[in-house]
Amino acid sequence: MTHEHxxxxxxxxxxxxxxxxxxxxxxxxxxxxxxRGEYAGSKNVQGAILYSDALEKIIPDFRDEAPLERHVIEQxxxxxxxxxxxxxxxxxxxxxxxxxxxxxxxxxxxxxxxNRCVREIGVTVLFETTVTSLITDENKRVIGVQxxxxxxxxxxxxxxxxxxxxxLVGQRSGLRRELRPEDVAxxxxxxxxxxxxxxxxxxxxxxxxGVVIEAxxxxxxxxxxxxxxxxxxxxxxxxxxxxxxxxxxxxxATPHGILDRxxxxxxxKALLEGSExxxxxxxxxxxxxxxxxxxxxxxxxxxxxxAGHFVNAVHREGSNLAMTTGRLAGEVVANILxxxxxxxxxxxxxxxxxxxxxxxxxxxxxxxxxPRMLEQGGRxxxxxYPRLLNRSAQTWFRVDGKDKKxxxxxxxxxxxQARGLTGLLGDAFKLARAWR
Amino acid sequence: MQIFVCxxxxxxxxxxxxxxxxxxxxxxxxxxxxxxxxxxxxxxALRLRxxxxxxxxxxxxxxxxxxxxxxxxxxYGADRAVLxxxxxxxxxxxxxxxxxxxxxxxxAGETWGAPDIVFCGKQTIDGDxxxxxxxxxxxxxxxxxxxxxxIDDMDLTDRQILVRRRxxxxxxxxRSQLPVMVTMMEGSNEIRRGTQxxxxxxxxxxxxxxxxxxxxxxxxxxxxxxxxxxxxKKVFAPTAREEKAEMVATTDQSPVAMADALINQIFTRQPxxxxxxxxxxxxx
Numbered sequence: 231m232t233h234e235h236x237x238x239x240x241x242x243x244x245x246x247x248x249x250x251x252x253x254x255x256x257x258x259x260x261x262x263x264x265x266r267g268e269y270a271g272s273k274n275v276q277g278a279i280l281y282s283d284a285l286e287k288i289i290p291d292f293r294d295e296a297p298l299e300r301h302v303i304e305q306x307x308x309x310x311x312x313x314x315x316x317x318x319x320x321x322x323x324x325x326x327x328x329x330x331x332x333x334x335x336x337x338x339x340x341x342x343x344x345n346r347c348v349r350e351i352g353v354t355v356l357f358e359t360t361v362t363s364l365i366t367d368e369n370k371r372v373i374g375v376q377x378x379x380x381x382x383x384x385x386x387x388x389x390x391x392x393x394x395x396x397x398l399v400g401q402r403s404g405l406r407r408e409l410r411p412e413d414v415a416x417x418x419x420x421x422x423x424x425x426x427x428x429x430x431x432x433x434x435x436x437x438x439x440g441v442v443i444e445a446x447x448x449x450x451x452x453x454x455x456x457x458x459x460x461x462x463x464x465x466x467x468x469x470x471x472x473x474x475x476x477x478x479x480x481x482x483a484t485p486h487g488i489l490d491r492x493x494x495x496x497x498x499k500a501l502l503e504g505s506e507x508x509x510x511x512x513x514x515x516x517x518x519x520x521x522x523x524x525x526x527x528x529x530x531x532x533x534x535x536x537a538g539h540f541v542n543a544v545h546r547e548g549s550n551l552a553m554t555t556g557r558l559a560g561e562v563v564a565n566i567l568x569x570x571x572x573x574x575x576x577x578x579x580x581x582x583x584x585x586x587x588x589x590x591x592x593x594x595x596x597x598x599x600x601p602r603m604l605e606q607g608g609r610x611x612x613x614x615y616p617r618l619l620n621r622s623a624q625t626w627f628r629v630d631g632k633d634k635k636x637x638x639x640x641x642x643x644x645x646x647q648a649r650g651l652t653g654l655l656g657d658a659f660k661l662a663r664a665w666r
Numbered sequence: 667m668q669i670f671v672c673x674x675x676x677x678x679x680x681x682x683x684x685x686x687x688x689x690x691x692x693x694x695x696x697x698x699x700x701x702x703x704x705x706x707x708x709x710x711a712l713r714l715r716x717x718x719x720x721x722x723x724x725x726x727x728x729x730x731x732x733x734x735x736x737x738x739x740x741x742y743g744a745d746r747a748v749l750x751x752x753x754x755x756x757x758x759x760x761x762x763x764x765x766x767x768x769x770x771x772x773x774a775g776e777t778w779g780a781p782d783i784v785f786c787g788k789q790t791i792d793g794d795x796x797x798x799x800x801x802x803x804x805x806x807x808x809x810x811x812x813x814x815x816x817i818d819d820m821d822l823t824d825r826q827i828l829v830r831r832r833x834x835x836x837x838x839x840x841r842s843q844l845p846v847m848v849t850m851m852e853g854s855n856e857i858r859r860g861t862q863x864x865x866x867x868x869x870x871x872x873x874x875x876x877x878x879x880x881x882x883x884x885x886x887x888x889x890x891x892x893x894x895x896x897x898x899k900k901v902f903a904p905t906a907r908e909e910k911a912e913m914v915a916t917t918d919q920s921p922v923a924m925a926d927a928l929i930n931q932i933f934t935r936q937p938x939x940x941x942x943x944x945x946x947x948x949x950x
Contacts, residue, residue, distance in 0.1 A: 234866060269697070269734075338697075354869045358741075359862070381862025423683070508683065 236262040236354075237567055239375055239386040241361045241399055243270035246535025246552035247392030248344045249288050251353045253560025254390075259567060261353045262384060263345075264377065266360040270348075271341025273394075275419065275513035277460050277467055279442065280335045281550035288557050289347060293329065297339040299462040300440025301330030304433075308497065310447030310457075311620040315497045317445075326439065334440045334460045334467070336421075364389060364403040364531070371574075372403075372530030388530055388563050388573035392556060395514045395536040397524070405531065406524040411475035412605060413518025413539070415455065418485040419469025420493075422505035426464045432501055433461055444546060447616035449492045450476075451483050454608035457492045458546075459501065465508060466501070468493060471515055476608075485512065517543040520598035526585075527578035534559045540590060544597050551590050558584050599664040607657055610649065618645050667720030667822060669711045670774060670781040671744065672767055672802070673704040675728050675735035676792045684903040700735045701792075705742075705857040706850035707785030710817060712743050712858065714783070718822060721745040723774060723781075727755055727766050733873050740868035741860045748774055752877040757891030760793065764801025765888050766878075771806060773881045781845055783827070784808060788849045796849070803847035811842060815851045820844075 240251045243265035251263045267273040279302070285292050304321035325331065349355050356377070365374040365383045374385035391400050395414060400406040424432075433441045443459040450457070455472030470488045477483055492498055516522065516539040523540070526533045534540075535552035542551065562581040566573055585591045604611065622641040645654060677696040684692065700708075711722045724739040726732050727750040736747035750770045758766065775781055784806075786799030796812075803810035811829050815837070819828040825844040830837050832851055860868070878886055887893060916927045933940040 272697075354866065356862075356865045356869055359865055377862055379859065379862035379865055384862070384866075506683075 233382050234262075234384045236260050236384065236386040238262070238388050238390060238563055239264065239384060240353075240390040240392055241375065242392035242394055242535075242537075243267070243345050243348070243355065243357075244274050244341065244392060244394060244535060244552065245344070245549045246537070246540075246556035247390070248341070248348050249284075249553040249556025250390045250392055250534055250560040250563075251348045251355075251556075252288055252344075252351055253557050254564050255348070255351045255353045257560070257564035257568065259564055262386065263348065263353050263355045264359050264361050264375065265345075265355065265357050268358055269342055270345030270355075270357075271338040274337050274341055275417070275511040276337045276549060277419065277458055277469065277546075278335050278337045278340070278549065279460065279546070280333045280340065281547065282329065282331050282333065284550035284553040284557075286329075288553060295347075296343050297335070298438075299334040299336060300435070300438050301325065302332040302334065302442050303435075303439045304441045306441065306443040308443060308445040308447070309616040309619050310445050310449055310495065310497065311617045312448050313496060314620060315445065315447070316616075316619050316623045332442075334442070334462050336462060336465075336467075361393070361399050362402075364399060364405075366403075366530075370529065372528070375399075387567060388532060388578075390556075390559055390563070391531060391533045391537050392535050392552075393537050395516045395539075397533075397537045400524070400531075400533065400537065405528060406533075409514075409516075410518065410522070411478055412473060412601070413516060413522040414474050415471040415515045415517045415543075416474050416477060416485055416512065417469055417471030417515050418489050418510070418512045419458075419467055420489065420510050421462075421508040422466045422468060422502050423508045424464065424466060424502075424505045428504070429461055429464065429466065435461065438463075445492075446612060448613055449495060450488055450612055451480065452609045452613040453477070453480055453483060453488075454604045454612055455488070456546075457488075459498065466505065468498070468502065473517065473604075474514070475605075515543075515548065516541050517601065519543065519601045520591075520594040521601070523594065526582050527575055529575050530573055532559050532563065532573070532578050532581060540594070542593050542597065544600055545593070547593075554588065554590055555585065558588070558590075597664065603660050603664040607660060610653075610657060611661075614648055618648055667715070667718050667783075668775070668779045668781045669715060669720060669722045669783050669785065670771055671704070671708045671711045671722060671724045671739070671785045672771075672787075672798070673708065673724055673726050673735060673739060674701045674787065674790050674792075675699070675726060675732040676701045676790055679791045698731070698735065700738060701787050701790045703787030703789055703791070703850075703852060704785075706852055706854050707787060707848065708739060708742060708744065709855045709857045710848070710850050711783070711785050713855070714817065714820065715745075718820065720782075721778065723748060723778060725750065725767075725770055725774060727751070727758070727763060727770065730875075733875075736873050737868050737871070740871050740873075741865050742857055743860050743864045746778075746874065747871070748874040748876060750876050750881060752879075752889075754878050754883075754886050754889045757894060758889065759894035759896035760795050760797040760801060761895060762889050762893035764798050764805060765893060766881075766883065767798065768802050768805040769881050769883050770876070771802065773876065782822075782825075783845065784847045786847060786849050788813065788851060799847055799849045806847070808845050808847040809842045810847045811840060812849045813851055814848050815854045817848075 237259040238261050240247045240263040251261050255261045303325040306319045308315040308317035360378045361375045362378050363376045364372045367373050372389050374383045376383050440461045445457045453472045453476035457470040460467040534555040540551035541548040566577050625637050675698050678699045681696050715722050722744045723746050724744045725748040789796035813832040814829045815832050816830045828841050916923050
């Protein structure tokens with residue numbers, strides 16, 4: 231048999247790989263997608279929130295068919311201490327719109343659907359097949375892939391690396407460096423089953439409405455990390471994530487230990503009361519930000535999604551960046567091959583330029599100093615400030631015969647004692663600079 | 667040689683949950699797999715094909731989504747796949763299923779050549795009846811070889827097959843005239859990993875889709891719910907047993923030491939048992 235040749239090979243069937251494969255096949259390319267899992271989504275873990283905008287640009291009428299759980303009408307952001315939380319809630323009936331902006335989803339189901347769309351538009355998809363290495367020609371140009379199944383290499387004009395956070399293929403082929411522990415978070419999550427009516431009542435929801443809680447504070451033991459709780463139709467996703475470097479530093483903290491603490495926190499426990507755990511999953515999230523983004527293009531290869539570290543940790547965005555980078559890469563490749571040019575590094579640079587013009591790189595750049603700031607001052611942000619905030623709230627709300635002016639100076643004094651005036655100003659300055 | 671393999675797409679029973687309130691089985695979101703017992707038949711079929719030549723056709727009756735299981739069977743190396751799907755088959759019990767499948771086998775036989783062997787799973791993990799294979803054999807007049815642990819030989823000129831069958835008290839060695847219906851014992855082989863060429867072919871293959879009309883089912887009233895005398899009276903989740911499991915740990919990890927520790931535990935709790943056993947041992 232002569233060897234197999236495709237226009238493009240996509241490594242991975244997550245959001246970025248599906249977006250890239252779909253976009254290229256839609257534009258007439260002959261595409262092969264290779265996924266190591268038993269089905270698309272079987273290896274993927276996310277909270278998970280779907281951001282409509284990124285998917286709409288690929289499949290405009292996705293709402294008709296995609297398995298969606300609830301559209302988000304309320305966002306809660308909590309700063310937790312050991313006894314409670316102080317936070318901000320934003321809820322609006324405006325989110326009950328024809329084309330809601332955010333949905334909670336269950337990735338195993340959603341990814342299966344997305345990948346079915348990919349297959350239906352003509353992409354050939356291999357499951358349970360792992361790409362072991364990239365094949366290069368004498369000029370180090372990538373010309374195909376080798377898989378773990380018996381057989382010869384499979385060849386293509388371009389290989390789209392949508393292989394996820396670990397980026398093993400790229401790493402093995404020397405296209406990127408090994409992951410650094412400070413650039414990835416280890417996240418664990420559980421799905422808790424509860425009847426739909428119970429969730430509706432507990433979170434004040436009706437119909438398909440959903441609530442999202444993002445939390446940080448003393449639950450992570452001072453480590454840089456966050457926790458979340460998302461309402462699905464008849465289950466609740468609850469999870470925590472902390473930087474791998476922080477786990478290493480702590481030596482004692484474990485992901486499931488922190489998750490247990492979160493679940494047993496007085497603010498959370500009642501919300502999960504009586505639920506049954508459906509599944510437990512763990513995954514790495516690239517949170518190194520802009521500075522961790524590897525080389526994105528080379529001769530015959532292009533990187534999308536988590537493999538390119540496209541995650542906005544501050545805004546908890548990732549799948550939308552994955553879909554957007556996948557789509558842009560697909561468009562660029564289709565344009566290059568459509569004009570009978572080759573996918574050289576120079577030609578693929580268009581992708582990088584388009585990313586820079588889009589929200590993807592603009593947002594990544596905006597927060598490029600956040601990881602470093604957290605590395606240096608994380609303990610205060612994760613532990614000291616949540617405590618201060620909750621203590622101050624108590625001082626403010628407790629009625630105990632003390633006059634208000636004294637209460638205010640109590641609050642100020644406790645803040646100054648905890649961090650010192652220079653420390654407080656320094657933190658504010660660093661935060662402002664990182665946020666800019 | 668033509669070999670047909672009947673498979674069934676089943677919910678992965680390891681991942682089925684029972685609704686805590688209504689006590690019904692929650693199928694939604696449960697991944698589907700090929701009935702694991704069917705894979706022993708499929709692998710045996712592929713081995714026979716590799717040795718004697720011919721073709722392996724996998725087939726199933728089920729909803730349109732069963733195409734995923736057929737495609738997976740192609741990935742393992744089957745030559746073609748056929749899906750029999752039609753609303754009239756909805757709600758089939760084992761009697762109606764064996765009726766539909768035997769007609770599917772007849773039609774497939776007309777199309778690609780009559781089968782020398784039809785493999786079925788010993789049973790399914792969702793129904794657990796072990797009735798469909800024998801039902802097909804009876805309807806098509808095939809010799810049935812159930813609980814086969816190995817195929818020792820086959821002679822295509824004499825049209826004979828020699829198998830080992832697991833009996834109640836040992837192993838039977840049986841010779842039979844082809845065509846036969848075989849159900850394989852679990853553990854008799856291990857499904858192979860298809861080659862890259864198989865995987866590519868499977869990904870691109872068109873699964874043949876037939877309905878009741880194309881297959882030419884003689885009497886549709888024998889299909890689906892109408893043709894199914896079986897009635898499910900009740901589905902319930904057994905309540906968990908009261909007594910808790912207990913870990914017995916030993917520092918010495920040798921089997922003898924672990925057995926000793928276990929026996930000591932039992933005897934401590936039930937001193938009467940120890941006396942009783944000692945008395946019996948003395949008596950003998």
